[in-house]
Amino acid sequence: MLATGDYPSHPIRQPDPIQADTTPTPRVLTIISSVLEKLVARNDKLVEVLTEQPDGLNLDRNGTISAPLGKSLNAFHGVRAPNISIPNYLERIYKYTNCSPSCFVLGYVYIDRLAHKHPDSLLVSLNVHRLLVTCVMVASKVLDDVHYNNAFYARVGGVSNAELNRLELELLFLLDFGVAVSSQVFETYCFHLEQEMLINGVDRKVEKVISPVAVDEIVTDIG
DSSP: OOOTTOSSOOOEEOOOSOOOOOSOOOHHHHHHHHHHHHHHHHHHHHHHHHHHOGGGOEEOTTSOEEOSSOSTTGGGOOSSOOSSOHHHHHHHHHHHHOOOHHHHHHHHHHHHHHHHHSTTSOOOTTTHHHHHHHHHHHHHHHHOSSEEOHHHHHHHHTSOHHHHHHHHHHHHHHTTTOOOOOHHHHHHHHHHHHHHHHHTTOOOOOOOOSOHHHHHHHHHHHO
């Protein structure tokens, strides 16, 4: 079983000094940001409605009132929503960590897997930032030959190293340590993201910077 940091043994860059990458922001960041912003806005409204209307609470099999929302993602909740927007936060992670664009697709896969494994726990403004930095960090350990360590991601993400270590473990257990994807799954999510943009009248393609062979090798290595 994997433990914290127990991924393919890639070299780790030293975190000092922090220098932002000056390359253009990949299109995939814009696409994922748009999808997540809509999802978070919808879920925030849902939480508000359920909080204000007791009639919206769920009933269990015995007819007893139970909480309308699950607690699986509580570890990622902050006291208040960060001031930085989702697009700016993803751009910050990309520019300072220089992780490959595919890490953001894989991070999105993790978030979607969480939604399916824990459907009563919603992605909201209180948890989306911590989930993103944790998911992208784990994805970088899976995909990238060279990646920064947890302490560096913590600095970039605006959380403490101890907290990010804890969130990484929490994410791995919530995913049942299912951090690998096949090439077919990866391509399916890329297609889904592209279709989301087409629905909104924007024709943008996700950068295919990782080969299907590489993804399949990951499944063999750590699956």
